[in-house]
Amino acid sequence: MMKTSLEMMTETHRKQSYHSPSLDPDTSYIHMATRLISHIQVGVMLLDEERRLIEINRMASQYLGLERTSVLFHPIEEIISCLSHEQPDFNRLVSFLTSSLEKQDQLEIKWIMRGRINKLLITATPTDRLECDCRGTYFFIENVTKVRALEEQVRCNQRLATIGQIAAGAAHEIRNPLTSLRGFLQVIGYRLKEIGQKKEQGYIDIMLKEINRINHLVSEFLSLSKPDNVNLKPVRVSKVLGEILPIIKSEAILHNIDVMIQTPCKLTKVIADEELLKQVFLNICKNGIEAIGEGGLLTIGFRRDESNDYFIVDITDTGSGIPESLRDKIFEPFFTTKENGTGLGLPICQQIIREIGGAITLKTGSYGTTFSVYLPDTML
Numbered sequence: 001m002m003k004t005s006l007e008m009m010t011e012t013h014r015k016q017s018y019h020s021p022s023l024d025p026d027t028s029y030i031h032m033a034t035r036l037i038s039h040i041q042v043g044v045m046l047l048d049e050e051r052r053l054i055e056i057n058r059m060a061s062q063y064l065g066l067e068r069t070s071v072l073f074h075p076i077e078e079i080i081s082c083l084s085h086e087q088p089d090f091n092r093l094v095s096f097l098t099s100s101l102e103k104q105d106q107l108e109i110k111w112i113m114r115g116r117i118n119k120l121l122i123t124a125t126p127t128d129r130l131e132c133d134c135r136g137t138y139f140f141i142e143n144v145t146k147v148r149a150l151e152e153q154v155r156c157n158q159r160l161a162t163i164g165q166i167a168a169g170a171a172h173e174i175r176n177p178l179t180s181l182r183g184f185l186q187v188i189g190y191r192l193k194e195i196g197q198k199k200e201q202g203y204i205d206i207m208l209k210e211i212n213r214i215n216h217l218v219s220e221f222l223s224l225s226k227p228d229n230v231n232l233k234p235v236r237v238s239k240v241l242g243e244i245l246p247i248i249k250s251e252a253i254l255h256n257i258d259v260m261i262q263t264p265c266k267l268t269k270v271i272a273d274e275e276l277l278k279q280v281f282l283n284i285c286k287n288g289i290e291a292i293g294e295g296g297l298l299t300i301g302f303r304r305d306e307s308n309d310y311f312i313v314d315i316t317d318t319g320s321g322i323p324e325s326l327r328d329k330i331f332e333p334f335f336t337t338k339e340n341g342t343g344l345g346l347p348i349c350q351q352i353i354r355e356i357g358g359a360i361t362l363k364t365g366s367y368g369t370t371f372s373v374y375l376p377d378t379m380l
């Protein structure tokens with residue numbers, strides 16, 4: 001069994017203070033190492049040859065929801081029974097912790113902490129690989145949730161950029177034939193009307209509607225490619241919202257939805273393209289109205305963040321919220337749950353807001369959803 005430095009360390013830790021004059025240099029070095037392990041922002045666990053847990057630091061205890069004093073020196077099989085079986089990757093973690101290891105190995109798991117899904121990367125290393133005499137296994141646990149989210153964001157941006165390039169090239173080629181198709185269909189429609197062919201005229205109307213839909217889709221594609229004519233200048237947020245409010249209200253009335261707008265705090269201006277900013281608020285409000293369906297409330301509120309760097313517009317609906325499993329997906333291009341949706345609304349909004357140094361966040365539950373648009377405050 002590992003008559004380990006760690007046992008020495010724990011004893012030393014318990015009995016002596018670091019500044020004790022009786023501490024010899026080796027012991028104080030070990031003591032320092034123990035303190036480092038306990039404070040490091042990576043989870044560390046050490047199993048001995050008989051697979052007993054002989055060290056677990058603060059971060060590892062926190063990540064796995066284990067109390068150090070209750071699990072220390074217990075066999076790993078016993079410790080596993082203290083872990084929550086409800087965890088999404090419980091079985092994968094168990095087989096990883098209990099398998100014997102010849103070489104370094106890694107496992108990434110989804111792990112719920114404080115009600116949120118996190119991603120933990122666990123690296124297991126046999127101690128002989130660390131060139132120490134004792135036999136056992138070290139586990140390093142890193143919370144890679146943010147890194148994975150950033151990687152996904154980069155992938156998403158790359159997809160958007162590619163779509164944008166293709167769109168910019170193809171839009172012209174698609175729009176020209178559409179214009180002539182529409183023109184000829186309209187002519188045929190008039191003729192059919194003249195000779196009283198109502199049914200056939202109805203078909204023409206459907207074809208014209210579909211052509212308009214394609215046109216709309218092409219325009220959405222185009223706004224994903226970086227538009228050349230972005231016009232950045234100081235824009236009064238209240239003015240932008242005031243101008244689109246009639247459009248939002250007329251859509252809301254159709255579905256028996258009330259719209260409430262707070263008076264914005266002060267005369268806040270942000271540097272943005274006015275038309276693009278309108279598009280952002282319209283898209284988010286439209287989503288809110290669609291989420292409510294029939295009868296409900298759409299609220300537009302304003303606030304500042306604590307550090308006063310951002311002016312925030314909160315758009316809240318009383319819809320049924322966004323399920324946890326979809327929250328990561330809704331900003332992906334083409335993700336939609338609507339029969340006639342393009343799934344481009346939110347990615348376009350996100351791109352527009354990111355380009356002016358802001359961000360879009362959301363809070364959601366069965367009571368509804370709030371999208372918060374963070375706009376960098378220019379204090380103009």
Ligand SMILES: Nc1ncnc2c1ncn2[C@@H]1O[C@H](COP(=O)(O)OP(=O)(O)OP(=O)(O)O)[C@@H](O)[C@H]1O
Binds near residue numbers: 283291320343347
């Ligand atoms: N306020 C909301 N409440 C509930 N779900 C929402 C809300 N906003 C967005 N979503 C979800 O996110 C998905 C993506 O939204 P996005 O605006 O990108 O596309 P869309 O609304 O489906 O299509 P389009 O914007 O082209 O009409 C929606 O299909 C819906 O499932």
Ligand SMILES: [Mg+2]
Binds near residue numbers: 283286345
């Ligand atoms: Mg939408």
